[in-house]
Amino acid sequence: MTKVMFICHGNICxxxxxxxxxxxxxxxxxxxxxxxVQSSAVSYEEIGNDVYPPARRELVRRGVPCPPRAxxxxxxxxxxxxxxxxxxxxxxxxxxxxAFPTAKEKTHLLGDYGLNGKDIADPWYTGDFVTTxxxxxxxxxxxxxxxxxxxxx
Numbered sequence: 001m002t003k004v005m006f007i008c009h010g011n012i013c014x015x016x017x018x019x020x021x022x023x024x025x026x027x028x029x030x031x032x033x034x035x036x037v038q039s040s041a042v043s044y045e046e047i048g049n050d051v052y053p054p055a056r057r058e059l060v061r062r063g064v065p066c067p068p069r070a071x072x073x074x075x076x077x078x079x080x081x082x083x084x085x086x087x088x089x090x091x092x093x094x095x096x097x098x099a100f101p102t103a104k105e106k107t108h109l110l111g112d113y114g115l116n117g118k119d120i121a122d123p124w125y126t127g128d129f130v131t132t133x134x135x136x137x138x139x140x141x142x143x144x145x146x147x148x149x150x151x152x153x
Contacts, residue, residue: 012046013051014120
């Protein structure tokens with residue numbers, strides 16, 4: 001089983017979108033059992049809060065299940081247990097590495113899987129949940145394809 005963690009600033013917009021989109025794509029391909037997928041934050045500001053309503057609306061509009069959840073902070077045990085840590089932007093990456101220097105060997109930007117390493121824009125500031133969803137969906141599809149290829153060899 002491959003353990004994948006999506007990470008953003010507050011764990012209420014981009015990282016839960018990544019978690020739920022990846023889970024849906026894996027389920028649609030019949031490979032859900034091959035993955036454990038979660039999401040977390042590098043900050044403490046939103047801990048305990050559910051997915052931000054505009055992010056939830058965009059997921060639901062796209063047919064992606066978005067069950068209630070509580071935002072959580074990434075912990076040292078996550079860094080040790082997860083195989084792949086996917087940050088939404090360079091700021092998330094820097095904060096993760098400051099807190100957990102050992103995370104470097106298993107951390108990537110989600111944008112490395114389809115956006116040439118570009119940051120996934122934070123819709124909290126842009127208000128553009130459609131573009132954020134589309135970027136996350138593209139990168140998650142490419143990630144699933146790459147991980148699936150690795151698992152088949």
